[in-house]
Amino acid sequence: MASRNNSKIAEQTTEERIKEAARKVFQKKGFAATRTRDIAEEAGINLALLNYYFRSKEKLFEIIMLETLFGFMQNLAFIMNDDKSTLQTKVELIASGYIDFIIRNPNVPLFMLSEMRANSGGLLKKLPIKQLVSNSAFLKQHRKAVEEGKIAEPHPLHFLMNLLGLIVFPFIGKPMLQGISGVSDNQFKKIDDAKEEVYPGLD
Secondary structure: OHHHHHHHHHHHHHHHHHHHHHHHHHHHHOOOOOOHHHHHHHHOOOHHHHHHHOOOHHHHHHHHHHHHHHHHHHHHHHHHOOOOOOHHHHHHHHHHHHHHHHHHOOOHHHHHHHHHHHOOOHHHHHOOHHHHHOOOHHHHHHHHHHHOOOOOOOOHHHHHHHHHHHHHHHHHOHHHHHHHHOOOHHHHHHHHHHHHHOOOOOO
16 A cells, blocks of 8 residues: 555656656747757656656646646636725736736747637636636626726626737737847846836726
């Protein structure tokens, strides 16, 4: 019995080690330039063992990105269900948190774009975005703002998706935007400073 438990712990440890190694390599090289061999070397295992746990680089990337997004969703849920903060404060915190999240996880926009291109509704099915909005303080405040004429978009989920989409586009289009403007990576990071002026006047 003890031997079986030790085997299960070792298996979980190996899985986590592979995922942690993959996060580091994807972060450093990006998805396209990463080879499964790179991940195996970072994890200190052979390629056959990595293939045993994860069938492909694509599958490993999907698992890591979904886990990362679920972590972000938990923080988002806390913001959206805070009865004490205003809708404007919620929008500012969501925007601020999302920008910080993407800066820490630059592969997330690539994952989201590829998921939406492959299956437009797939990402919504894999992530509890609809459930997150339903019955939240954010939903009630959004409805009130629509009734008072402060917000034109009547659907709260569309409003939220539009907000997140506006934030993620500069990161997806970073190479093109840098090519047009000639700004460096350090200058591009200063986009973080602009997050304080998101949707003013919602009070």
